[in-house]
Structures are given as C-alpha cells and as structure tokens.
Amino acid sequence: MDFVDGRKRLDGGARKAGRLFVVSVLIVALVFSIGLASLFTQPVSAAFPGANGKIAFVSDRDGDAEIFVMNSDGSGQTQLTFNTAADDMPAWSPDGSKIVFLSTRDPDGDAEIFVMNSDGSSQTQLTFNTATDVEPAWSPDGSKIVCSKVIVTATGRSL
Ligand SMILES: [Ca+2]
Ligand SMILES: [Ca+2]
DSSP, rough: OOOETTEOOHHHHHHHHHHHHHHHHHHHHHHHOOOOOOOOEEEEEEEOOOTSSSEEEEEOTTTTTTEEEEOTSOSOEEEEESSSSOOEEEEEOOSSSSSEEEEEOOOOSSSSEEEEESSOOOOOOOOOOSEEEEEEOOOTSOOEEEEEEEETTTTEEEE
C-alpha cells in the first residue's frame, strides 16, 4: 500500500475487493427492492389473447373482481361483469366468441363456472354445487370446458 498526495493508494487486489464489495451491495439492494415491491403487488388474472386478439383480464377497480377485455395495446378496455361478487379466471374459447370464468355470485357464495359471449352478453351459470369450482379451460375444439373443483374436507382441502 502506497501513499500518494497524503491519500492511501490501494493495490490492485484491494481495488478488486472494493469493487466486488460495491457490486455485491448493489445486487443485494436490487434483490431486496424487488422482494419489497412484490410484497405490495397482488397477482392478477389474465388470459392469453383470444382468436379476436383481445385480452381478457380481472380488475377490482370498481371495488371487487370483475372481468374486462382490452385490445393487445391496452386500448378499448371494456368491463363485462357488474356485480359485487368475485368474477375471476377468464379464458377465451378457441374461436374467441366466448369467455368462461368463475364467479361467486351464486347465492351459496362458492365459486361456480359461468360462460358469456365476448361482449359480456348471455352470462350463463354452468356448475351448481357447494364446491369451489376454479381454473376453467376450453378443450382445443371448444366443445368442452374443464375446471378444477376444490372440496373442503374435515382434514383440509383437496382438488
Ligand atoms: Ca364482480
Ligand atoms: Ca361451486
């Protein structure tokens, strides 16, 4: 270690260690800030664009979860469901003409599977049971809909 102009001059090893320390601190700060940010964001539900190019998504901007559609550039956001229950997990039919989704609007309050036209018209309930029906999806030819059913047992939940 030398002294130049009264200041300590670090040798090459010490400078590398110093740089490594600074880079490490920056990486830790970055990871921490990403983790902190994720604490304050909630996951959102959205579907791959339908055959019509539109994206179906869920927003609680009116106070509870509702289904919306928009163009792939974010324009033309249109609300399709209007109620105080949770409407979630939209999925486009293969031809883009319908959206299947879950809703808790049933008087029992548990999730049921519904289907509607792409403009929100003709909302029709498809399941009627006391289980939680979730994650609806279409068969490739659009002729069938599959969903998961959460059944609460005395020992816990099972799908
Ligand atoms: Ca709703
Ligand atoms: Ca149900």
